[in-house]
Amino acid sequence: MKVGYIGLGIMGKPMAKNILKGGFSLVVYNRSQAAVEELVHAGALRASSPQEVAEQVDVIFTNLPDSPDVEKVVLQEHGILAGAHTGLIYVDNSTIKPMVARQLAALLAEKGVMSLDAPVSGGEIGAINGTLSIMVGGPQAALERVRPILNTIGKTITHVGESGAGQIAKAANQIMVAAQMVAMAELLIFAQQAGADPQKVIQAIQKGAAQCWTLDNKPQRLFDGNRTPGFKAGLQAKDLNIIMESSREFGVPLPLTAITTQLYQAMLQNGMQDLDNSAVIGIIERLANTTLSIAVDTTHRN
């Protein structure tokens, strides 16, 4: 199978490399040429447009920042749709609006193309190590065709349902992750300002009903004064904006997610977009006019 990959960013570049390492012949396209050179050096071919990629391959991937970027690469002159041919499978690893995923899938279906929305979670580390979780929406037959390729980039592949369902699962994931991040921020600042040791409080609660991946993994970074990503706050904000736009389209008011979205929006406003998503604690610190104390002795890790 000949594979195409469009969008060689922080996530896309290592994912494309893993497909190449998996033994598939690869054609790439990217606006910035540095990443293209890197992939070509590793054995990929280059194309001059998304159309040219689509014309040459059996399976074409995209990995782009947001819904309008994906729409553009598919629909523009010399876009994927222009190079579409019967039997081509389109896999989008971007996180975009479920509604846009469905619309593009419908348009491509008219040209005999099956589409999968396949957003990922697991961050840059997961992309490099090929251990991403992949949430897939679209025809089961298409998934089975591309599964050998997905196995080179991800560890867990879940077929959630028809077109759009992968994006819906990613949205659901981000609703929960953002809630946990903000709740952690609030409880840490609350505990400190109320006069307790936040590290002791985390130890007291992290194995009970409050247990979560976030409390297992993020507090020690904050106690160490480490707010570098991880998963960037700017991307968390982007994903939350997708959810809030979708909540209007699907008629589902989301009061809690509205608040988490606004707090991540406040991070952008305060120049914190390149920090970790756990650094939303910086906004709670500003609200309370305080800062989380850095642990003096960081050898006692919880």
Next chain:
Amino acid sequence: MKVGYIGLGIMGKPMAKNILKGGFSLVVYNRSQAAVEELVHAGALRASSPQEVAEQVDVIFTNLPDSPDVEKVVLQEHGILAGAHTGLIYVDNSTIKPMVARQLAALLAEKGVMSLDAPVSGGEIGAINGTLSIMVGGPQAALERVRPILNTIGKTITHVGESGAGQIAKAANQIMVAAQMVAMAELLIFAQQAGADPQKVIQAIQKGAAQCWTLDNKPQRLFDGNRTPGFKAGLQAKDLNIIMESSREFGVPLPLTAITTQLYQAMLQNGMQDLDNSAVIGIIERLANTTLSIAVDTTHRN
């Protein structure tokens, strides 16, 4: 050691029974006499006032609904303070405001009484089985004295810090639990209304960054149509109100917890106080004017 227990409600009654089973001689006091009779039948002695309990015992426990109830039982005529004596240890298993815990501890200290705030988590089941988590604030020396008694009611005992720290940890716990419950409600209704199968969505996300005790344990109850407690929404609302009052006292704005508090407040307003705390999904259903579909085939559990 002679032990006193005041407040034989849903939690207090089984906890008092476990202390008795642990071999401690027990004196009880409760407004409703049915629970007193049950404990007396099991071998406890009865007293006619909190003062009378305090006068007879080495360690006195309370387990009452809210801060004013605890203040009353300690401070009232014929209350605990009236019966206090040097060497008495006071242990409060109620969930109340950290500030009230500190104030009462200071008053009791003047009579030579050491106090521990020791709220619990783990619910009625944990109280019956003696497997509660106990978050303790107050002097280490007092904790070591009463630890043999606490071992009869709880499995995990964490000394969080000085007076009030146990209540602060419980508050932190409830900030996170409420956030997870509401986020779960929002993501389930969002997923359904967006056209995905909520059960598949949970499967896709529950082992990744969104992982939590809540997603591990609560969705199947909702898919089965089971909204019975568990942990009652009315108690969740009470605990959140404590947090919001405390947030003002300690000067920590909590925007996310403000929203979760209001959504649990909406449950009270809609007669849902005796449902499980996961039944906050009922409020999101009302906002979206829909209901979560009950799984047709409940044999396929996630």
